[in-house]
Amino acid sequence: MPSHLSADRPAAQSPERGQVDSLITQTRRLKGEVDAVRRDAQDDTTDPRGRWQRALCDLALHQLDDLDAHLAQLRDGPPVPPAPPQTLPPGESLLSRVGSAEWNLLTDEAVWSPELHGIVGRDPSAPPLTLDELPSLVHDEDRPRLTAMVTGCLIDAKPIDGEFRVVRPDGEVRTLHMMGEPVLDAGGSTTSMWAVLRDVSELRRSQRAVRETRDSLHPRRHPARPEHRLAVEPREATPPPR
The missing domain is CATH 3.30.450.20 (PAS domain)
Structure with missing residues (x-):
């Protein structure tokens, strides 16, 4: 995206291309490693822990995909003027x-x-x-x-x-x-x-999946104490027999 500067803001220096290329290489290597972990995660859909592990890996891959794309933009600089709409690839x-x-x-x-x-x-x-x-x-x-x-x-x-x-x-x-x-x-x-x-x-869908699968690891128990208190209170409120 072309940079937009206020009148009193100096132009920023472009990062070294080699530095950005190195970050891209590291990001793609990390994507491959996370993908390998994702493939090794248990495929049993009835296992809450396995679902949680896969959801975390999917979230990490989404974030790394975005990081890869943003670093590529940083390396390549502002985009050239766009082609006419009819030539844009579908x-x-x-x-x-x-x-x-x-x-x-x-x-x-x-x-x-x-x-x-x-x-x-x-x-x-x-x-x-x-x-x-x-x-x-x-x-x-x-x-x-x-x-x-x-x-x-x-x-x-x-x-x-x-x-x-x-x-x-x-x-x-x-x-x-x-x-x-x-x-x-x-x-x-x-x-x-x-x-x-x-x-x-x-990304937000992946984050929701992580929360939901994490919650499934620790299902909420029905609170027994409030129900017990409600059951006891009427008896406690009744005067004892004389």
Whole structure:
């Protein structure tokens, strides 16, 4: 994603390509090792411990996949201008889970990457949504959260770091993690807002699976003491016979 800098922020130095390549190599080796552990995990679906182990491995693999993709972006630098929508390959890749956007407050213009269109299920040739239109994609319960994040960024120049759910045209619900910052002019006024939006739906599903399988290792016991107290209290409240 192209870097967006406020007026008083110096340009960051690019990391050495060799350093990033080394991190990518380590990440992919670790992915292979975790995958081997996943294959060795017990396949017995009736074993709670085995389900928990597999769920943890799946979560780790999702996180390592994302790390691999992000390091590749870091190594390769900002993307080149996107090809026309009709030439984009079909299907979904790791990099298509991450999109970017910028909203210009002075002109009310919006710029979305093709990946962001794909994440929310919009036609890449459709005009990107403005900040006022963006809530139309968001799950009803999460609109106040998005409004609070955007308001804090535009009014108080706070960075954005939060999640909300979007509802695609086909009815599928996706969870997005949004990170962004205001872009300031020389006088410190906000002129635009940029953001990176990452589809973390699979990651959150893996985390839920870990919680559920962990809970299955320690099933909750029926609390006997409160029931016992309820059974005893009526007898204790009855006066003893004379």
